[in-house]
Amino acid sequence: MTPSRNLGAAVRSVFSDTTEGFLEIFRNTLALLGIAVACMIVVFLVRPDWRLAGEAQLHAWLQERQHAAAEGSIASEPEAIERTTATNPKALPREQAAIAYWLSKKYKVAAEPMAALVAEAYNQGSQHKIDPTLILAVVAIESRFNPFAQSSVGAQGLMQVMTRVHTEKYEHFGGDLAAFDPVSNMRVGVAILKEYIRRAGSIEGGLKYYVGAANLPTDGGYGAKVLAEYQRIRQVAGRAAPASPPAQPTTTAAAPAAGASQTLALASTQSADAAPGATHPDNM
Structure with a gap:
């Protein structure tokens, strides 16, 4: 086998191994995320107070984001014309x-x-x-x-x-x-x-x-x-x-x-x- 062929085979082997490694990592990550979500669901079902606290924190975070985005702009109020x-x-x-x-x-x-x-x-x-x-x-x-x-x-x-x-x-x-x-x-x-x-x-x-x-x-x-x-x-x-x-x-x-x-x-x-x-x- 010529040196050029050996080099091509080596590159293909490295690329194949790398691709398979990334796919394996991706599959493992998805599996871990699935396990984490399932655990959270179980916890929230068992402890509804934690769920309510989490919802409150999420709602507060979303409101802060909304206010931050609205700073410097005028909120839309199309019904204001009815007051004129x-x-x-x-x-x-x-x-x-x-x-x-x-x-x-x-x-x-x-x-x-x-x-x-x-x-x-x-x-x-x-x-x-x-x-x-x-x-x-x-x-x-x-x-x-x-x-x-x-x-x-x-x-x-x-x-x-x-x-x-x-x-x-x-x-x-x-x-x-x-x-x-x-x-x-x-x-x-x-x-x-x-x-x-x-x-x-x-x-x-x-x-x-x-x-x-x-x-x-x-x-x-x-x-x-x-x-x-x-x-x-x-x-x-x-x-x-x-x-x-x-x-x-x-x-x-x-x-x-x-x-x-x-x-x-x-x-x-x-x-x-x-x-x-x-x-x-x-x-x-």
């Missing part, structure tokens, strides 16, 4: 969209949340037979569309409802903290405004009740501010302004006041596409 008070102004009817854009610019509030508030005002106006532009005028004067506003006497939210006075009204929305939910606050406020207008017999008188001046000779100009903003919003909406400036009552709020604005807010002049919403009450 916002809508696309372009999806609104033309009249509502015009009001939303105008109010957004004037009060420096993003158009999307303003559009949601305008749509809600129209929903509430349809349900309570109140001009939605009057509702928006009250919100504008009360809070300038800040849903987290609070006065020195405790009036809160968009329509500055006296939460401690109207606590029972917020029970329908889960409690007093709903005062800071824009939609809940508006629903409570509109219901109160409707009741005050009905009680006083006029918009002017109802506004006097709303600001807490029902038993005072004057409301300090509050009603005039609301009615002025009311007329401006109506003009933006393309609606006719009152034929004459509404009179500001100087006696008690319960006395009906004459003026074209009394019928404007109670005539339900909103667009036919406005859908009914839910109820609201407001501050005293």
